[in-house]
Amino acid sequence: MDLQEFRKELLEEVRSTASAYGEGSSAAFVGIVSNYLVNAEVLPDFEAAFYHGTGIRNRKLRIDGYALDEFDYTMNLIVADYVGDDKERTLTRSEAEHIFEWPMRFIDETYNNNLQRKVEISSAAADLIDILRTNRGRIRKYRILLFTDGYMSGRIESFPVKEFEGIMVEYQIWDVERLYKIFLAESGRESIEIDFSAYSEKGMPCLDTSKLGENPYRSFLCVIPGTLLAEIYDLYGAQLLEGNVRSFLSTKVAVNKKIRETILNAPQMFFAYNNGVSATAMEVVIQDTPEGKFITSVKDFQIINGGQTTASLSNARYKDKADLSLISVQMKLTEINTDLDEAYNLMEKISRSSNSQNKVSDADFFSTHPFHIRIEQISRRIFAPATGGAQHDTHWFYERARGQYFQAQMRMTKAERNRFLNQNPKNQLITKTDLAKARNSWRGLPHIVSKGAQANFSEFAQWVDDEWSKSDESFNEKFFQESIALYLLFKHVEKLITQQTWYEQGYRANIVTYSIALLAHLMKSQYPQHTLDFQIIWNKQEVPNVITNQMKIVAKAVHDSLTDPSRAIANVTQWCKREACWNRVKTLPLSLDSNIESVLIDVDNAKSVARIARMDQKMVTGIEAQTKVVNYGAEYWKRLQTFVAEKKVPYHLEEESLKIACQMPVKLPNSVHSQKLLSLLNRAMEEGWNEE
Structure with a gap:
C-alpha cells in the first residue's frame, strides 16, 4: 500500500x-x-x-x-x-x-x-x-x-x-x-530518534559489552548526564517509556519520593544510590575516537526500566528548580536488531529482568502473555459465518502486536492483498484494547472502562492473568466467539446511540459502556438462571432486534443518570470514572421486556457448553505442545538435560518426560509429557538457556 x-x-x-x-x-x-x-x-x-x-x-x-x-x-x-x-x-x-x-x-x-x-x-x-x-x-x-x-x-x-x-x-x-x-514502522508506533551529538559534541560515552559472535543484540554501558535525560523526557514525555510497564511504574509513588530526596539533598551521590535506567533501541550509531566509543544517535529509543528516575529528574528540575548539573545516571542500552516478533519478545524479557527488583506480575508484560498468543492463533484459524449474501467466510483479525494488520499487507502484491482483505476485512480488525473494553463492560466495570484505554487494559490484563493461572483452558474458541459477539454488541450500541433524538454529541463512550454493563446487570438480576446466548450474535454476526429495542430504553436511562444535575461530581467525564456512578446506575428502576427471553440460554446449558469447550482446548493445547516438543528433536532435549543438570535446575517432576524426549523417535512423549517439558524449558530460559 x-x-x-x-x-x-x-x-x-x-x-x-x-x-x-x-x-x-x-x-x-x-x-x-x-x-x-x-x-x-x-x-x-x-x-x-x-x-x-x-x-x-x-x-x-x-x-x-x-x-x-x-x-x-x-x-x-x-x-x-x-x-x-x-x-x-x-x-x-x-x-x-x-x-x-x-x-x-x-x-x-x-x-x-x-x-x-x-x-x-x-x-x-x-x-x-x-x-x-x-x-x-x-x-x-x-x-x-x-x-x-x-x-x-x-x-x-x-x-x-x-x-x-x-x-x-x-x-x-x-x-x-x-x-x-x-x-x-516495524514497531507500529512513531520512532523516537535522538541525536546525542546535538547535546554533546562527541555524543554519549559508552562501553561496548557485547560478546563476540552472532547475537540478536548489542549492549552498551553508558553514563548519561541528568540534565540530558531530563531534556529528552521533556521533549518526548511518556512516549519515551515502554508502554507495557508504564502503568506499573506510575503507581510506585514511594519510589518518586526517595529519588526526589536524593536529587535535592545529595545530587553528587545520585549515581551511587540510583539503579539507573535500562533502554532499548532498534539502531545505535557508534563513533570510535582516540578517547573511546561514543553513541552519536539512536533510533526507536525506549526506556523499559527507570521511568520513575527519568520522570523524577524532569519533575525536580521543573517544580523544585533543582540543579541537575551534578547528577549522572548509569544507563544500560541494548540494541535489538531482529524481526518484529523477536524484538517484542526480547524487549519483554529485558523489561521483566530489569524490573525484577520490584514485584511485577505477568499482567504487566501482557504483550507476550500466552493468552495473547492463543487468541491470535484462534483468530487466524476460526472462520466467522458469511453475512450479507457473501459467498465466503472471513476471519476476525486479532492484533497481537501494534500495526500487525498493516504489516501483514506491506510485502503483498495487489492480488495477494485483495485476497487478504477479502478474508480479513478491515471492519473485522479487533485490537487488544477493543477486546478489553467489550469484556470489561460486560463484566460490570464501566467506571474502569471510562478511565481510558491504558487503565482499562491494565485491569483486563490482571484479570486474564489471574484466570489463566486457575485454568488456561477457559480461554478457548468459545471464549473467542463470545468476545467477538460482545465487540459486535459494543459497536452496535455505539451506532445506536448516535441515532437517538436525545443524543447531544457528548459522552458516547461512557453511555456505551454503562449501557452494556447495565444490560448484563439486569439480565443477571432478573433472569438469574439464564444468561445471554452469545452464539446467536456470533452465528448471525449481528445483534438481534430484541436486544436493539431493549438497548434503546437502557441507553436513554443511562444517559439521563450520567448527566443528572444531582450527580456527585459536576464533571460528567470524571463522574463516570467513579464506582459510585456505577452503583447509582445499577439502581435505575428498569425491567427488561419479556421478549429478551428469546436470546437467553439456561445457565446449566451454558456451563455444559463451556465444559466441552474447555475439554476441546485441553486437547488442542496438548497437540500443540506435543508438536512443538517433537519438532525440537532429541538432540535439543539432550543438550537441555545437560544444561539443567549443570545449573542444578530442579526437574524431578519432568525427569521421566525428559528421558522419553531424549529417545525420540524410538519413543514419543505424549501430550502430558510435552506440557511438562515446555514448563521445564521456560524455567531453563530463566536460568539463561537461549538455544533455539
Missing part, C-alpha cells in the same frame, strides 16, 4: 464511519486519527470535546478533543483541519500557525475570561474547561496536535516551542504522510 492508497482508504473510512454513526465527517476523522495515535502510544487516551466559538475581540476558538496524560501531566489538545476532498492539498506553515492559535485561545479564555459561563454545563467542552481549571497548577506542558487530511508543506520542518504563562507549549502536525509512517 503506497501513500496515495493509504490516504484514499483513510478518507473512505471517515465517510463510512460518519455515515454509520450519524456524525460529522470532521468528528469521524478526529476519532479515527486519535484511535491510531492511542494505539501507537502517542496519546494516552482520547476524549471528544468539540467546541467552536469566539472570545474577546471576536477571536476564533476551536477544540475537537483532548487527552490529559496523568503520568507527566501533559495536556494534549486536538484541533482538526479536515476538508474530505479526494484531491490532494497542502497545508502551509501560515495556515498551520493560524489553526494552532484556536486551541491556545481556548486555554486563555478558560483561565482569564471565564469561558465556562458561555459553555453548556453538561457538554464535553465544559468538562475540558473544568479539567483545565482543576489541573492548572499541575500541567507541565501543553501539546497542540493539528490533525489534517492534507499534506504538510515541505517547507515546514518544525515549530518552535513557546510558552503560555510559563508553561511549555509544543506544536505537532499529524498529516496523512506522518500517519502513514506509523504503519510503515
Whole structure:
C-alpha cells in the first residue's frame, strides 16, 4: 500500500464511519486519527470535546478533543483541519500557525475570561474547561496536535516551542504522510530518534559489552548526564517509556519520593544510590575516537526500566528548580536488531529482568502473555459465518502486536492483498484494547472502562492473568466467539446511540459502556438462571432486534443518570470514572421486556457448553505442545538435560518426560509429557538457556 492508497482508504473510512454513526465527517476523522495515535502510544487516551466559538475581540476558538496524560501531566489538545476532498492539498506553515492559535485561545479564555459561563454545563467542552481549571497548577506542558487530511508543506520542518504563562507549549502536525509512517514502522508506533551529538559534541560515552559472535543484540554501558535525560523526557514525555510497564511504574509513588530526596539533598551521590535506567533501541550509531566509543544517535529509543528516575529528574528540575548539573545516571542500552516478533519478545524479557527488583506480575508484560498468543492463533484459524449474501467466510483479525494488520499487507502484491482483505476485512480488525473494553463492560466495570484505554487494559490484563493461572483452558474458541459477539454488541450500541433524538454529541463512550454493563446487570438480576446466548450474535454476526429495542430504553436511562444535575461530581467525564456512578446506575428502576427471553440460554446449558469447550482446548493445547516438543528433536532435549543438570535446575517432576524426549523417535512423549517439558524449558530460559 503506497501513500496515495493509504490516504484514499483513510478518507473512505471517515465517510463510512460518519455515515454509520450519524456524525460529522470532521468528528469521524478526529476519532479515527486519535484511535491510531492511542494505539501507537502517542496519546494516552482520547476524549471528544468539540467546541467552536469566539472570545474577546471576536477571536476564533476551536477544540475537537483532548487527552490529559496523568503520568507527566501533559495536556494534549486536538484541533482538526479536515476538508474530505479526494484531491490532494497542502497545508502551509501560515495556515498551520493560524489553526494552532484556536486551541491556545481556548486555554486563555478558560483561565482569564471565564469561558465556562458561555459553555453548556453538561457538554464535553465544559468538562475540558473544568479539567483545565482543576489541573492548572499541575500541567507541565501543553501539546497542540493539528490533525489534517492534507499534506504538510515541505517547507515546514518544525515549530518552535513557546510558552503560555510559563508553561511549555509544543506544536505537532499529524498529516496523512506522518500517519502513514506509523504503519510503515516495524514497531507500529512513531520512532523516537535522538541525536546525542546535538547535546554533546562527541555524543554519549559508552562501553561496548557485547560478546563476540552472532547475537540478536548489542549492549552498551553508558553514563548519561541528568540534565540530558531530563531534556529528552521533556521533549518526548511518556512516549519515551515502554508502554507495557508504564502503568506499573506510575503507581510506585514511594519510589518518586526517595529519588526526589536524593536529587535535592545529595545530587553528587545520585549515581551511587540510583539503579539507573535500562533502554532499548532498534539502531545505535557508534563513533570510535582516540578517547573511546561514543553513541552519536539512536533510533526507536525506549526506556523499559527507570521511568520513575527519568520522570523524577524532569519533575525536580521543573517544580523544585533543582540543579541537575551534578547528577549522572548509569544507563544500560541494548540494541535489538531482529524481526518484529523477536524484538517484542526480547524487549519483554529485558523489561521483566530489569524490573525484577520490584514485584511485577505477568499482567504487566501482557504483550507476550500466552493468552495473547492463543487468541491470535484462534483468530487466524476460526472462520466467522458469511453475512450479507457473501459467498465466503472471513476471519476476525486479532492484533497481537501494534500495526500487525498493516504489516501483514506491506510485502503483498495487489492480488495477494485483495485476497487478504477479502478474508480479513478491515471492519473485522479487533485490537487488544477493543477486546478489553467489550469484556470489561460486560463484566460490570464501566467506571474502569471510562478511565481510558491504558487503565482499562491494565485491569483486563490482571484479570486474564489471574484466570489463566486457575485454568488456561477457559480461554478457548468459545471464549473467542463470545468476545467477538460482545465487540459486535459494543459497536452496535455505539451506532445506536448516535441515532437517538436525545443524543447531544457528548459522552458516547461512557453511555456505551454503562449501557452494556447495565444490560448484563439486569439480565443477571432478573433472569438469574439464564444468561445471554452469545452464539446467536456470533452465528448471525449481528445483534438481534430484541436486544436493539431493549438497548434503546437502557441507553436513554443511562444517559439521563450520567448527566443528572444531582450527580456527585459536576464533571460528567470524571463522574463516570467513579464506582459510585456505577452503583447509582445499577439502581435505575428498569425491567427488561419479556421478549429478551428469546436470546437467553439456561445457565446449566451454558456451563455444559463451556465444559466441552474447555475439554476441546485441553486437547488442542496438548497437540500443540506435543508438536512443538517433537519438532525440537532429541538432540535439543539432550543438550537441555545437560544444561539443567549443570545449573542444578530442579526437574524431578519432568525427569521421566525428559528421558522419553531424549529417545525420540524410538519413543514419543505424549501430550502430558510435552506440557511438562515446555514448563521445564521456560524455567531453563530463566536460568539463561537461549538455544533455539
